[in-house]
Amino acid sequence: MSKKALIVEDHPIVTESLIRMVSDSFTEMTCVHAATGNKALAYLNGNHFDIILLDINLPDMSGIDFCTEALSRYPGMRILAITSMTQRYIVEKTLQAGALGFVLKTSDTKDIIEGIRQVMEGNAYVGAGVRELIQKKSSGISDTPVITRRESEILRLIAEGHTNQEIAEKLFISSFTVDSHRKNLLLKLGVKNTAQLIKSAISLGII
Numbered sequence: 349m350s351k352k353a354l355i356v357e358d359h360p361i362v363t364e365s366l367i368r369m370v371s372d373s374f375t376e377m378t379c380v381h382a383a384t385g386n387k388a389l390a391y392l393n394g395n396h397f398d399i400i401l402l403d404i405n406l407p408d409m410s411g412i413d414f415c416t417e418a419l420s421r422y423p424g425m426r427i428l429a430i431t432s433m434t435q436r437y438i439v440e441k442t443l444q445a446g447a448l449g450f451v452l453k454t455s456d457t458k459d460i461i462e463g464i465r466q467v468m469e470g471n472a473y474v475g476a477g478v479r480e481l482i483q484k485k486s487s488g489i490s491d492t493p494v495i496t497r498r499e500s501e502i503l504r505l506i507a508e509g510h511t512n513q514e515i516a517e518k519l520f521i522s523s524f525t526v527d528s529h530r531k532n533l534l535l536k537l538g539v540k541n542t543a544q545l546i547k548s549a550i551s552l553g554i555i
Contacts (some may be wrong), residue, residue, distance in 0.1 A: 350378060351468070353377055354380050354399075363478045388400070390519075404431040407527075413445075438536070499536075502530065503545075506542060533549075
């Protein structure tokens, strides 16, 4: 019987890799792609998908918010997060929001395929790298987020009161890229708005 997967991912290279991986490993699986959370939600209206492969850092919303929204509309939807974000807080929030599984983009192919297989069957699954993150909590290891040099620059400019467009002009990047970094920082620091972002960054000594 034919099955369908919805891939929610805004990076074309990652999307192509996932489509190829799914097609090679699940011969009866058809893949549909959405580059934004809102487009993916629109696809869910009137269509059945056996699994959603979800990036957490989307252009228009976080994958955590997507999980909450999708599952409030379509309870029982099976979602596997596939992301490069390696903060324990994000893993926990994503699973709390209803995702059945969480694997890292840096995982080997076998790990990702096993995650897809398990989640399609309705089972919970966390990849090897994710299990290590979760184990940090019980061992008392710090989970301080890793902030890149570019993110630090953007944080400093946000704290100085600059708009996305002003930051883009100063750093010679697009305002879309600035907004993507801002959303990523909100996720990494586990906050909801700019004021909380600045407060958290100061308390952690990032700025």
